[in-house]
Amino acid sequence: MIKNLMAKLGKGGAKVDLVLEKEDYLPGEEVKGELMIQGGTVDQQINRIQVDLRLSVRVKEKTLSQTIQSFPFQQSFTIQSAERRSFPFSYRLPEDLPVSGNHIFYTFDTRLDIAAGVDHLDHDTIRIHPPRPLQKVLDAFSQLGFREKYDSRSFTGQTQEFELFPTEFLQGQVEEVEFIAALDGSGVRLLLEVDVFTGFGKQEARRELFLASDCLDDENYLQEHLREVLTEMVSDPSSGFSPIQHQPMQSHAAKSGPNWGGMVGGFAAGLLGGMVLSELAEGGLDGLSETIEEATDFELPDGGELLDDIGDFFGGDDED
Numbered sequence: 141m142i143k144n145l146m147a148k149l150g151k152g153g154a155k156v157d158l159v160l161e162k163e164d165y166l167p168g169e170e171v172k173g174e175l176m177i178q179g180g181t182v183d184q185q186i187n188r189i190q191v192d193l194r195l196s197v198r199v200k201e202k203t204l205s206q207t208i209q210s211f212p213f214q215q216s217f218t219i220q221s222a223e224r225r226s227f228p229f230s231y232r233l234p235e236d237l238p239v240s241g242n243h244i245f246y247t248f249d250t251r252l253d254i255a256a257g258v259d260h261l262d263h264d265t266i267r268i269h270p271p272r273p274l275q276k277v278l279d280a281f282s283q284l285g286f287r288e289k290y291d292s293r294s295f296t297g298q299t300q301e302f303e304l305f306p307t308e309f310l311q312g313q314v315e316e317v318e319f320i321a322a323l324d325g326s327g328v329r330l331l332l333e334v335d336v337f338t339g340f341g342k343q344e345a346r347r348e349l350f351l352a353s354d355c356l357d358d359e360n361y362l363q364e365h366l367r368e369v370l371t372e373m374v375s376d377p378s379s380g381f382s383p384i385q386h387q388p389m390q391s392h393a394a395k396s397g398p399n400w401g402g403m404v405g406g407f408a409a410g411l412l413g414g415m416v417l418s419e420l421a422e423g424g425l426d427g428l429s430e431t432i433e434e435a436t437d438f439e440l441p442d443g444g445e446l447l448d449d450i451g452d453f454f455g456g457d458d459e460d
Contacts, residue, residue, distance in 0.1 A: 153180040153181075153184060153254060153257050153258060153260060154177060154178060154179050154180045154184050154186065154219045154252060154254060154257075154260060155177075155178045155180070155252065155260045155262075156175065156176070156177055156178075156189060156250050156251075156252035156260050156261075156262050157175075157176045157178070157250075157262050158173060158174075158175055158176075158191060158229065158248055158250045158262055158264050159173050159174050159175075159176055160172070160173035160229075160248070160264060160266070161173055163264075163265065163266050163267055164266070164267050164269060165233060165266055165267070165268055165269070166233075166268070166269055166270075166271060166272070167233055167234065167235050167236065167237045167239070167268060167271055168232065168233055168234070168235040168271075169232070169233055170230060170231070170232045170233070171229075171230065171231045171232075171233060171266070172228075172229070172230045173229045173230075174226045174227065174228060174229060175189065175191070175213070175226065175227040175228075175229050175250070176224065176225075176226050177189075177219055177223075177224070177225040177226070177227075177252065178223075178224055179219040179220050179221050179222050179223035179224070180219075180221065180222075181221060181222075182221050183218055183219070183220050183221055184218070184219055184254055184255070184257060185216065185217075185218050185254070185255035185256070186216060186217050186218070186219055186252060186253065186254060186255070187216050187253040187254070187255050188212060188213060188214050188215075188216065188253045189212075189213040189227075189250065189251070189252055189253065190210060190211065190212045190213070190250070190251050190253070191210070191211040191213075191229070191248055191249070191250045192207045192209070192210050192211075192248070192249045192250075192251075193207065193208045193209045193210075193211075193231065193246065193247075193248055194206065194207050194208065194246065194247050194248075194249055195208050195237075195238070195244070195245075195246055195408060195411060195412065196244075196245050196246070196247070197238075197243060197244055197295045197408065197412055197416060198242075198243040198244075199243075199295075199416050199419045199420065200419060200420070202419060204412055204415045204416060204419065206411045206412050206415075208234070208237075208246075208407075208411065209231065211229070211231065213227065216255075233268070234407045235402065235407075236402055236403065236404065236405070236406045236407040237268050237405070237407050237408070238268070238293070238295055238300045238404070238405035238407070238408050239268050239269060239270045239274075239293055239300065239404070239405075240267040240268045240269070240293070241292060241293025241294070242290055242291070242292075242293070243291065243293065243294045243295065244268075244293055244294075244295060244300070245265065245267075246265065246266050246267070246268060247263050247264060247265050247266070248263070248264040248266065249261065249262075249263055250262040250263075250264070270404075271323055271404075273323055273327070273328045273353070273356050274321055274323060274328060274404060276356045276357075276359075276362065277321070277328055277330070277351065277356070277362070277366075278302070279359070280359065280362045280363045280366050281304055281317070281366065283359075283363050284306075284308070284309045284363060284366060284367060284370075285306055285307045285308030285309045285311070286304040286305065286306055286307070286309075286317060287304060287305060287307055288302065288303065288304055289303040289304065289305055289316065291303055292304065295405055295408055295412065295416060296416070297409070297412075297413045297414075297416035297417040297420065298406075298409050298413060299320045299403050299404065299405045299406060299409065300320065300321075300404050300405025300408075301318060301319070301320055302318065302319050302320070302321070303316055303317070303318050304316060304317045304318075305317075309367065309370075310370060310371075310374060312337070313336065313337055313374055314334055314335065314336055314337070314370075314374060315335040315336075315337060315342060316334075316335050317332065317333070317334050317335075317370070318332070318333045318334075318335075319331060319332045319333065320403070320404070321403075321404045322402050322403045322404065323402040323404065324402050325353075326352060326353055327350055327351050327352040327353050327355070327356065328350070328351045328356065329348070329349070329350045329351075330348070330349045330350075330351070331346070331347075331348055331349075332346065332347045332348075332349055332369070332373070333345070333346050334346075334370065334373045334374065334377070336373070336374050336377040338377070343377040343378065344377070345373040345374070345376075345377035345378075345379070347369060347373055349369060351365070
């Protein structure tokens with residue numbers, strides 16, 4: 141009698157534990173593990189088990205969370221006292237997830253629904269690392285002496301932004317380098333913004349840069365190419381937005397340009413984009429352009445058509 145009462149109150153009741161093979165993953169990788177059920181001091185009826193993969197984003201002073209995917213185990217069963225049961229678990233992560241950072245984190249939340257008892261909860265954190273092509277870019281910046289800022293990898297409501305500061309090369313000339321990225325099978329496209337110190341304060345220099353796969357595979361070439369691009373931007377920051385296209389190092393170029401999609405962090409735009417922009421907004425709909433400008437750190441062009449420009453940058457249709 142006492143054991144039954146204590147189990148209903150959560151003492152000595154059944155427990156659930158999602159045991160994953162590892163904690164670190166790349167976007168698009170398969171998560172594998174086992175769902176372990178441990179019986180308590182008495183037999184208990186299990187109504188259902190549910191696993192939720194949740195994405196959380198810190199914006200200002202708040203943490204916004206949404207469920208990426210739910211995995212319900214609807215079949216009810218009885219778990220005997222001290223019995224152990226296990227169920228296989230697997231899930232392939234989306235390709236365009238934001239990567240983990242100080243403001244982006246992921247958890248698998250598992251709930252064991254116990255009939256006439258206190259449900260048991262289990263939380264497992266995983267880390268999403270940059271896709272390999274993007275990691276090569278970050279490594280090249282690191283070799284040049286750039287380090288990611290604490291606020292790097294923040295989600296703007298549309299995409300994920302990376303922020304770096306110089307410790308060697310360009311130290312004293314540049315305050316920070318920011319970029320957003322898009323990936324496809326042929327390379328990485330960056331939209332770079334460099335805050336340059338001038339005699340009159342600071343000036344922003346922007347470039348669009350495409351790094352083909354062969355460039356990414358050559359560490360020394362990639363590092364020197366980024367050095368050259370950044371040097372050009374610092375030497376003439378007033379030149380405005382100027383696309384720079386890295387062509388493949390082979391003697392012949394591809395016959396057709398890449399089909400741009402795969403914006404890093406784009407998955408979260410449909411999941412949390414509206415919530416993030418709403419949180420960033422201070423002036424309601426009348427201030428929406430200012431909110432998007434703040435979220436992306438880019439000034440809006442005439443007419444406030446930043447969304448159109450981003451669409452063009454990542455392969456949107458041109459207008460006649």
